[in-house]
Amino acid sequence: MIDITNLIITHGNKTCLQIDALQIPQKGAIALIGPNGSGKTTLIKSLTGIQKINTQAKLLINQKAFADYNNKQRAQLLGYIPQRFNPCWNQTVEELLALALSRTIASSEVMIKACQQFELMELLKRHWNILSGGEQARVLAAMAFMGDPALLIADEPGAALDVKHRLQLIEHLVAYGKQQLAIICLHELDLVFRYFEKIILLDQGKLIFYGSTHDLINNPLLDQTFGVFFKRIKQDEGYLLYPKLSNP
Numbered sequence: 001m002i003d004i005t006n007l008i009i010t011h012g013n014k015t016c017l018q019i020d021a022l023q024i025p026q027k028g029a030i031a032l033i034g035p036n037g038s039g040k041t042t043l044i045k046s047l048t049g050i051q052k053i054n055t056q057a058k059l060l061i062n063q064k065a066f067a068d069y070n071n072k073q074r075a076q077l078l079g080y081i082p083q084r085f086n087p088c089w090n091q092t093v094e095e096l097l098a099l100a101l102s103r104t105i106a107s108s109e110v111m112i113k114a115c116q117q118f119e120l121m122e123l124l125k126r127h128w129n130i131l132s133g134g135e136q137a138r139v140l141a142a143m144a145f146m147g148d149p150a151l152l153i154a155d156e157p158g159a160a161l162d163v164k165h166r167l168q169l170i171e172h173l174v175a176y177g178k179q180q181l182a183i184i185c186l187h188e189l190d191l192v193f194r195y196f197e198k199i200i201l202l203d204q205g206k207l208i209f210y211g212s213t214h215d216l217i218n219n220p221l222l223d224q225t226f227g228v229f230f231k232r233i234k235q236d237e238g239y240l241l242y243p244k245l246s247n248p
């Protein structure tokens, strides 16, 4: 479903992202991880068409470059939960959801379902700029899910959420990956190794691992990349990672 070759993103003389080849199938929930500045958001911006890519690169989503889709097709193709969002003016939650709905072919029932799913009913008349960070994150998630996109991308969607809403959102995203493709950038490695079956690991702009969580968990690459020593604690549902700065 996603086919990337020769992707190089530079800013000034710094190469911020270089991916020689990466193919991702059309279903699954994939965690995108890496230290600060490793290129995760740059990859997400490349996938969502926000970042201009080099002319030699091939970046295809369902065999077509993002630029070759029209606006309506893009809305059905892609749902995006950004790290930060500022609406053009200070709209209400209801207006924002209606705007997102108008870009899809979904019925208004889908909007009601999204409101229930993300506990937005009480917030519908509230304006964006008075919402808390976590409330804003739930609105963005609802907007992205409503179109039932083939590809759902989330950039640190749980960062502002309390523990319950964070788990709910991660579970929605992972469940979404059973039918469609969801790529989620996150720093909470415990959640990664508990919920996700596949991982993309970036370091200093390079793709250094793409594969199963099972293959990465005991790989020293994980410790080297993050510059810490992880104690891996096996749980029924996955692994808890306990990081230390020095080798115990």
Ligand SMILES: Nc1ncnc2c1ncn2[C@@H]1O[C@H](COP(=O)(O)OP(=O)(O)OP(=O)(O)O)[C@@H](O)[C@H]1O
Pocket (backbone or CB within 6 Å): 011, 012, 016, 034, 035, 036, 037, 038, 039, 040, 041, 042, 043
């Ligand atoms: N417009 C830009 N101009 C210059 N440098 C940029 C620009 N955008 C990104 N970078 C640099 O590219 C590198 C990768 O940035 P990116 O935001 O993709 O990292 P990240 O992995 O998402 O980091 P974080 O975990 O901190 O969010 C960083 O060193 C960043 O400073």
